[in-house]
Amino acid sequence: MSGLVSSADEQAPRRALRPPQGSLDAGAFEALFKECAADVHGYLISLLGDVASAEDATALAFERLYRSRARLDNRRGTPRAWLFAIARNAALDELRRRRRTSSHGPVDDPADDRRASDETLEDLQRRATVRDALASLSLREREIVLLKFHGQLSNSELARAMGISESNAGTRLHRALTRLRAHCAEVAREEVA
Secondary structure, eight states: OHHHHHHHHHHHHHHHHSOTTSOOOHHHHHHHHHHHHHHHHHHHHHHHSOHHHHHHHHHHHHHHHHHTGGGOOGGGOOHHHHHHHHHHHHHHHHHHHHHHHOOOOOOOOHHHHHHHHHSOHHHHHHHHHHHHHHHHSOHHHHHHHHHHHTSOOOHHHHHHHHTSOHHHHHHHHHHHHHHHHHHHHHHHHHHHO
8 A cells, every 4th residue: 555655656746747637737837837947948049049039938938838728638748748839839920020020130149158158169169060050950940859859859749749740750850850960060070171
């Protein structure tokens, strides 16, 4: 009997993120926020290239999730996957808004300069290479890579978030990662030459 109690206690955090009724109560929402806020924000910074816009989109994503929490259906994905799908939509809305109003590129973040002084040159070069490689991808390719690694979503969750089949998600991810690796390898070859 004590083994059952222990097992149930270990499952409590999982149940908090996946309530059986499909809705997200206040405690589960708070736990999800604590677990995912930094990941969502990082994903949105990578996709939007602008810290202020990423902060706005992060807040918007959590607000939209909170308003739709009663409609959550665990059979269609985890609350984390729902959150990243909402964040993706908020980012796409922002990118569409930018296209309508301006053709300017990403805004430089002054905080990048402060962080740069704390990192080694090698780390900075690696980050710049990956950032350039990500920028070389199409928006769809960049989205799927960022959702996979910032969102830590499974291929089935990627598929739901992007509105595509699971096999298509796997194929797109593979192709995007192949292009990303090829771009990084090309930069490395250029640096050696």
